[in-house]
Amino acid sequence: MAPPKHEYYETLGVPRTASADELRKAYRKLARKHHPDLNPGDKAAEERFKNVQEAYDVLGDPKKRKMYDQYGFYSESGFAGGGPEAGQGAGPTPNMDFSGFDFSDFVSPGGGAGGRRAEGGGGFRDIFSQFFSGRGGAPEPEPEKGGDLEYVMDIDFWQAIKGTQARLSITRYDICGTCHGSGATGAGEVTCPQCKGTGQVSQMAGAMRFNLACPRCNGSGRLRNSCPTCGGDGRVARTELVDIRIPPGARNGSRLRVPGKGNAGTRGAPPGDLYITTKVEEHPFFHRDGDNIEIKVPVAVWEAALGAKIEVPTIDGRTLLKIPHGTRNGQRFRLREKGVESSRSGERGDQIVEVMVQAPDPRDERTRELLGQLRDLHQGEDPRAELWSKV
Numbered sequence: 001m002a003p004p005k006h007e008y009y010e011t012l013g014v015p016r017t018a019s020a021d022e023l024r025k026a027y028r029k030l031a032r033k034h035h036p037d038l039n040p041g042d043k044a045a046e047e048r049f050k051n052v053q054e055a056y057d058v059l060g061d062p063k064k065r066k067m068y069d070q071y072g073f074y075s076e077s078g079f080a081g082g083g084p085e086a087g088q089g090a091g092p093t094p095n096m097d098f099s100g101f102d103f104s105d106f107v108s109p110g111g112g113a114g115g116r117r118a119e120g121g122g123g124f125r126d127i128f129s130q131f132f133s134g135r136g137g138a139p140e141p142e143p144e145k146g147g148d149l150e151y152v153m154d155i156d157f158w159q160a161i162k163g164t165q166a167r168l169s170i171t172r173y174d175i176c177g178t179c180h181g182s183g184a185t186g187a188g189e190v191t192c193p194q195c196k197g198t199g200q201v202s203q204m205a206g207a208m209r210f211n212l213a214c215p216r217c218n219g220s221g222r223l224r225n226s227c228p229t230c231g232g233d234g235r236v237a238r239t240e241l242v243d244i245r246i247p248p249g250a251r252n253g254s255r256l257r258v259p260g261k262g263n264a265g266t267r268g269a270p271p272g273d274l275y276i277t278t279k280v281e282e283h284p285f286f287h288r289d290g291d292n293i294e295i296k297v298p299v300a301v302w303e304a305a306l307g308a309k310i311e312v313p314t315i316d317g318r319t320l321l322k323i324p325h326g327t328r329n330g331q332r333f334r335l336r337e338k339g340v341e342s343s344r345s346g347e348r349g350d351q352i353v354e355v356m357v358q359a360p361d362p363r364d365e366r367t368r369e370l371l372g373q374l375r376d377l378h379q380g381e382d383p384r385a386e387l388w389s390k391v
């Protein structure tokens, strides 16, 4: 019977202490002996030849032999292939190059009668190829334009009309001062951001969790040549004060662009912009409608009936408005160019005055008397006549 597939020392008929020279000699001898050309049609010989080839392939390579000695098996891609056999030499404390792998789930502690057999193997191969495909160095990210930043700025009614200045505290990604955005310094080391310096990353395979050597730093936990300040990104988050000038005439929802004050781009790409959106507080009496100002103004019955010149507030102060006789409640009057100066055209809007006719409250006898005379004078008139005619 041929020895089990992975008993490499037995396959070659050498002790575990055999030197490289002894291994080579044993291999040559057995390879000649079992070579298919010398044993035509002999299936058993062919099988032995293959086993000898495989055994020497592993034991003849010092690195592979070391792993085999330690774990009782060797596979190109870690665990792929047949899985571990007895593993006589498997110690509980791995201390070789492959120590990035946590074998504790795989080889029973104490290294006795072997670890569990991994099912299949393809699953592992998938994981490992995924992890090690980029081992020659992570692909260089493309330079990317920095993102825009949006801020909402609360301003009051008067600040919106007259314009204002503010100093905003903006947190943005800025170009790293250490590496000037390149992400590299050409010297020094930095903690690997992928494994956070542990040198290991976790990966699940079915119910088993593996700690793999971090592919980015090759398990060292440190990265060379990356800027220590920004970790290779070329940017650092920074809170800075940005002076903002809100021009006169800003409206609620106006968007102000501050070029180049968005996030810095990566690897020298241009920065984004900062956008300030103004949120204008309502005024208790003045109402903004674009560049026009609307206001409701109470007028007395006699002002509305007889006509009057009344004082109304504007954003410039008091101004006179002529109310014609017979003015009705809700009637609107336009005060030209008493509105807001447009931030775009520089022209002023209008102020729209809507009158609210106030009924007098007859608290004194004389007023009551006069209102009674008014009623008697207009007896027979129905103020709702028009309404009735249309209902």
Ligand SMILES: [Zn+2]
Pocket (backbone or CB within 6 Å): 176, 177, 178, 179, 180, 181, 182, 183, 184, 227, 228, 229, 230, 231, 232, 233, 234, 235
């Ligand atoms: Zn940097």
Ligand SMILES: [Zn+2]
Pocket (backbone or CB within 6 Å): 192, 193, 194, 195, 196, 197, 198, 199, 200, 214, 215, 216, 217, 218, 219, 220, 221, 222
């Ligand atoms: Zn790492």
